[in-house]
Amino acid sequence: MTLVLGGARSGKSAHAEALIERSPGPWTYIATAQAFDDEMRERIALHRARRPAGWETIDAPNDLAGAVAALPPGRPALVDCLTLWLTNVMLAESDLSAEAAALEAACAAAPGPLVLVSNEVGLGIVPDNALARRFRDEAGRLNQRLAARADRVVMIVAGLPLTLKEETR
Amino acid sequence: MTLVLGGARSGKSAHAEALIERSPGPWTYIATAQAFDDEMRERIALHRARRPAGWETIDAPNDLAGAVAALPPGRPALVDCLTLWLTNVMLAESDLSAEAAALEAACAAAPGPLVLVSNEVGLGIVPDNALARRFRDEAGRLNQRLAARADRVVMIVAGLPLTLKEETR
């Protein structure tokens, strides 16, 4: 299990795709994005257009743990991204703590190579509004939890990886 | 002297506590937070609840240099955090440059192991309002000054340390 962190337009998705393609395909792309508006629809289309043949795409905006648990044995999978999933869970007013625990357990039990993409959002000034502050806190906590579980954590800056954790088994 | 940098919910306080507990206790926790509202009160209570026995807590929202200078000989201490102290100094309209110089001198002369926690806040988009921009500038300058003095500087991302400086004496 690898966690790929990075800022906006840091190249984290492209890096994560390259990582998972080191395992033999076919690969599953678990997409968490929900298209609420044109800007979002455009971003999703751009991401899809980049993926070549050999990729199966599954949409899991809310039940991400279920999608990970349902992966076929040995199938390499990429989750893009945790931050959008967190947004969806918060908007749905689901029990975040239970959802995060279920996700963690599903990822730890994943039957094949798994790469998770997540945004780092806590390195700017404190946001003005309380919801953004809560989101920032939850995103930080989620990243910490999954980083603790992952075998490998990389942060992408300007397309370049910086290794934060590398466990050899 | 160690400087621990990190974003919101990066795990920097937990990392700093683990670092200082490598020195034999008792330890002093120098808290700079001021509880202006319920959100802040809750954050402070959470931080306090995490600290086990063997910790003495001192509140120094403004006179941080004085609190560091008054530490007993050899006492390991943790300052959490510089960014809240900077907020307090700016709100009090004190002479920031003199206060920062006094803090630097006190930290350099600290009689025991000292770990300083500070937020990195300059990696987002330029803030809309002038006060936030000024704060961001001052926080960056303060981090640079203390990083130059420190023997060790680490940045925490998702709970994982990234060493920026390590001086062996």
Added chain:
Amino acid sequence: MTLVLGGARSGKSAHAEALIERSPGPWTYIATAQAFDDEMRERIALHRARRPAGWETIDAPNDLAGAVAALPPGRPALVDCLTLWLTNVMLAESDLSAEAAALEAACAAAPGPLVLVSNEVGLGIVPDNALARRFRDEAGRLNQRLAARADRVVMIVAGLPLTLKEETR
């Protein structure tokens, strides 16, 4: 060609100046800042005051590719910074994609050592307004493109360099 990334007040300009001064002078400073208001005028004056003798300053708020292409053979040059240039190009509503391609080509063909300074702006919470989001995306893309071309990429945090890429030729 070296790309120096960093947040606000991270010490990236001072680091970039120290880097380019390793090559024998005189040095050219290519400034992209435009003084729209007093705050900006003050920042520019501070930056200029820090540069010692032996530096020639060229203003290139828009035609940065032209300024790089016009450097005398072997002349070491520092571009500070790409992020302000991007702001200027977006405000001028120029063809950003063509401008970025011209800049990339000019940098790759630069006749002497070249150090580019750029801001990392994508590590905070998603900005409220669409223009800031677009700027953040374009800044990330530009940093990725130039990082891919550069021989060396460093990120500056609290005045300390973190090497992201180092190519030995």
